Amino acid sequence: MNVITEQKQRQRAPSKRSLETRMRIFDAAEQIFAAHGFDAATIRDIAALAGVQGALVHHHGGSKEALFAAVVARRAAALSGARTAALTALQAKGDVTLRGVICCFTHPFLDRVLGGDPGWMAYGRLIAYVSADDRWRAIASQHFDPTAKVFLAAFAQVLPGASQARLAAALVYMVSGMLSLCASRWRIDDLSGQGDDTEDLVQMFTDFSEAGFRRAVQG
Amino acid sequence: MNVITEQKQRQRAPSKRSLETRMRIFDAAEQIFAAHGFDAATIRDIAALAGVQGALVHHHGGSKEALFAAVVARRAAALSGARTAALTALQAKGDVTLRGVICCFTHPFLDRVLGGDPGWMAYGRLIAYVSADDRWRAIASQHFDPTAKVFLAAFAQVLPGASQARLAAALVYMVSGMLSLCASRWRIDDLSGQGDDTEDLVQMFTDFSEAGFRRAVQG
DNA sequence: GTCTATAATGAGATAGAC
DNA sequence: GTCTATCTCATTATAGAC
Numbered sequence: 001m002n003v004i005t006e007q008k009q010r011q012r013a014p015s016k017r018s019l020e021t022r023m024r025i026f027d028a029a030e031q032i033f034a035a036h037g038f039d040a041a042t043i044r045d046i047a048a049l050a051g052v053q054g055a056l057v058h059h060h061g062g063s064k065e066a067l068f069a070a071v072v073a074r075r076a077a078a079l080s081g082a083r084t085a086a087l088t089a090l091q092a093k094g095d096v097t098l099r100g101v102i103c104c105f106t107h108p109f110l111d112r113v114l115g116g117d118p119g120w121m122a123y124g125r126l127i128a129y130v131s132a133d134d135r136w137r138a139i140a141s142q143h144f145d146p147t148a149k150v151f152l153a154a155f156a157q158v159l160p161g162a163s164q165a166r167l168a169a170a171l172v173y174m175v176s177g178m179l180s181l182c183a184s185r186w187r188i189d190d191l192s193g194q195g196d197d198t199e200d201l202v203q204m205f206t207d208f209s210e211a212g213f214r215r216a217v218q219g
Numbered sequence: 220m221n222v223i224t225e226q227k228q229r230q231r232a233p234s235k236r237s238l239e240t241r242m243r244i245f246d247a248a249e250q251i252f253a254a255h256g257f258d259a260a261t262i263r264d265i266a267a268l269a270g271v272q273g274a275l276v277h278h279h280g281g282s283k284e285a286l287f288a289a290v291v292a293r294r295a296a297a298l299s300g301a302r303t304a305a306l307t308a309l310q311a312k313g314d315v316t317l318r319g320v321i322c323c324f325t326h327p328f329l330d331r332v333l334g335g336d337p338g339w340m341a342y343g344r345l346i347a348y349v350s351a352d353d354r355w356r357a358i359a360s361q362h363f364d365p366t367a368k369v370f371l372a373a374f375a376q377v378l379p380g381a382s383q384a385r386l387a388a389a390l391v392y393m394v395s396g397m398l399s400l401c402a403s404r405w406r407i408d409d410l411s412g413q414g415d416d417t418e419d420l421v422q423m424f425t426d427f428s429e430a431g432f433r434r435a436v437q438g
Numbered sequence: 439g440t441c442t443a444t445a446a447t448g449a450g451a452t453a454g455a456c
Numbered sequence: 457g458t459c460t461a462t463c464t465c466a467t468t469a470t471a472g473a474c
Contacts (some may be wrong), residue, residue: 018439043468053441058469060439132351132402133256138263141409148410166423169400170410173427176399177392183351184391189229190360191367192387204385208392208431216423216428236457262450272459277451279457 022060024050027119029061030071035130038068045073069139072130075123076143082108083147087154098158099210105151106178106206113182114198126184131179152199155213162217170216174209231367241279243269246338248280249290257287257347288358291349294342294360301327302366306373317427320373325397325425332401333417343401350398381436389435393428400424410422 014022028050032041043064047054063069086104090096090102130136148171155167180187181201188196223433233241247269262283266273280286305323309315332343349355367390374386399406400420407415 016441018415020325021439037256037258039256044466054468055470056440057440064468104361110240128351129407130468132347132399134405135256137405140406145409152410163411165411165419167406169407169415169420169423170427171410172399172403172407173396173424176395176403179386180351180391180395184395185351187350187357187359188388188391190364191371191390192358192382192384194384196384196388198382201388204388204435205392207437208389211434212427212431216427218426234457240457261448263448273450274460275453275458283450 021050021052021056025052025057025060025200026067026071026074028124029057029067030074030119033068033071033129034125038064072126072139073143075120079108079112080143084150087151091154096154096158098155098204098214101151101154102174102209102213103160104154104208106174106209109178110181110202112201121182124179128179131175159214159217159219167216169215173216174187174213176211177205183191220225233351233408240269240271240275242280244271244276245286245290245293246288248276249341249345250339252287252290253344257283278288291342291345291358292362295340298327298331299362299366302362302370306370310373314402315373315377317433318425320370320377321393321425321428321432323373325393325428326371328397329400329421333421340401343398347398347402350394378433380438385436390431392431392435396428 025046029041029046032045032049034040036045043054043057046067047057050057061070083105086108087101090100090104109124112120112145116122130140152164152167152171156162158162159167185196185201187200203216222247242362244265248265250262251265252323254260261274265286267274269276276286280289302324305327305438306320309319309323314423328343331339333340349359357373371386371390373382374390375383378386404415
């Protein structure tokens, strides 16, 4: 008996059909979690939207919590990669400014989430939930803290003399604004009494963050 | 038969004991809703914390949603009053500056929520939930929009020429930062790798907001 | 991998005694 | 006003046929 053939726990590679089903389930979970939050979302809703039976959701996603974590993780790697790549490119050009570092952090997120793709739009609301709730602290730490620390180092370079605490606080304020720009545009519309232009909002959010960052880290 | 004696639906004034029980239930609901969010919170948890039976929670609070709305409403009036009073006092002095208007909006909230009172601390997290979730849009509109519009008018005075859309967006960014300062201090601590000083955080948040506001509303 | 059927649990809400 | 007991419903998760 050949041991090699048994060394992998999974005997066969997943079929193409299986992978497609899994993606449908993850996409559906992303939409439902984003629309209702973790607790109000039900496996039944997710299964119905994916067009499968509830048992299949458990088969592919495990428990409800594991499914939630998997949905968050799925796009987190792509996002972190885009952010650090942009920062690396900026540093390679030798043209590192505060605004440049800010844009390397915000644009990979805003471009995707405001770009109209339903998956990324849902992901934006999902991240707003994750960031706001202490309960998902572990998920937030795992997926976002490493990148955040890389950017804190970059911010420290362009804003020498600023304390870690102030840089961290400014970054958190900026992120909360970025998330509210994606998840709470209805509030902006309600208060301004009119629709708004996405490009203008992004532009002024960047202005807001840059000026705030620069002012806040001063002693 | 005297019609007068029946014109009120509630025949007797609530007893002192009843009012105390009601307050205990509302306080417990405030804590549980803040700790777990609306859906993960249960009437049973609230009843247990208040030291009463579940049926009594329904008696005083009505449905779960009505109880949630009542808990939010309870402190909202006091907060709005403090904000508009501070603004009125500032205007009476004739010393209206951007930073002054910002402080009239943020300090009544931050003083209470960061002041150590458990009820107000819970309320801060609760408002973070309400502001982030489309589901509570009606509650947010009812309790916060009127005050927000008063302040938008004041911001327009100290920042003439700014569009309503930009002022509204800047206010939303500021509010989201204020809420994350209360609800997500653990993120700041995690990223900075150290504890932080509350006064310093408030100071630099105000700096951040003032500079952001001023810069963002420029064309 | 996919499905049906169901187990096991816990939820919000209410009726009615006191 | 308060409590006990219970109703009704929806949930996650799993067992086992195909």
